Amino acid sequence: xxxxxxxxxxxxxxxxxxxxxxxxxxxxxxxxxxxxxxxxxxxxxxxxxxxxxxxxxxxxxxxxxxxxxxxxxxxxxxxxxxxxxxxxxxxxxxxxxxxxxxxxxxxxxxxxx
Amino acid sequence: xxxxxxxxxxxxxxxxxxxxxxxxxxxxxxxxxxxxxxxxxxxxxxxxxxxxxxxxxxxxxxxxxxxxxxxxxxxxxxxxxxxxxxxxxxxxxxxxxxxxxxxxxxxxxxxxxx
Numbered sequence: 001x002x003x004x005x006x007x008x009x010x011x012x013x014x015x016x017x018x019x020x021x022x023x024x025x026x027x028x029x030x031x032x033x034x035x036x037x038x039x040x041x042x043x044x045x046x047x048x049x050x051x052x053x054x055x056x057x058x059x060x061x062x063x064x065x066x067x068x069x070x071x072x073x074x075x076x077x078x079x080x081x082x083x084x085x086x087x088x089x090x091x092x093x094x095x096x097x098x099x100x101x102x103x104x105x106x107x108x109x110x111x112x113x
Numbered sequence: 114x115x116x117x118x119x120x121x122x123x124x125x126x127x128x129x130x131x132x133x134x135x136x137x138x139x140x141x142x143x144x145x146x147x148x149x150x151x152x153x154x155x156x157x158x159x160x161x162x163x164x165x166x167x168x169x170x171x172x173x174x175x176x177x178x179x180x181x182x183x184x185x186x187x188x189x190x191x192x193x194x195x196x197x198x199x200x201x202x203x204x205x206x207x208x209x210x211x212x213x214x215x216x217x218x219x220x221x222x223x224x225x226x227x
Binding site: 033035040041042043044045048058059090092101102104105106107 | 122147155156157158159162203214215216217218219220
């Protein structure tokens with residue numbers, strides 16, 4: 001049981017490049033989400049999904065796309081990276097409707113030059 | 114809309130002293146409240162949670178928090194600080210339907226003075 005895994009751990013992009021941050025969980029959780037963490041701002045919700053085929057926007061969705069084709073995977077796509085997207089990105093999962101904790105991945109540190 | 118405010122972005126306490134990290138919430142419905150800890154270069158780990166059962170909640174590593182509806186507060190305490198408590202702490206709130214959509218505070222970095 002690996003929990004929530006994220007790849008890569010570190011990434012450097014140039015402005016305008018695209019990339020996909022990978023997130024996978026093996027706990028059969030319905031709910032998955034992406035957060036970004038910036039100094040002094042805590043974690044902010046980017047996108048979330050309540051199940052395969054269902055996604056919705058969070059607090060800061062601009063510049064990011066998501067899809068959920070399987071229960072296990074929830075990739076985050078940056079279509080045209082900007083320096084403002086330099087951040088640490090966390091993926092999390094939890095059973096839907098649960099009061100259990102959200103399980104967080106180890107994070108991806110992204111730098112956009 | 115729900116929100117949390119963490120007072121004090123940095124808190125320093127001496128080893129063995131009381132730890133008090135403040136969190137106030139705003140929610141239009143009865144909230145679920147959480148405290149998470151983040152050690153350097155790691156993800157977030159749940160310390161404790163309030164989900165409308167007992168108002169005094171005990172968590173891991175000797176931490177506890179008390180839900181006070183009249184003060185809209187959920188402050189985190191530990192009677193005696195340990196060097197290993199140095200980390201960043203986040204308070205978070207979600208609505209009555211569960212913890213799917215968490216709204217986080219801006220975090221408090223705790224430093225322990227030897």
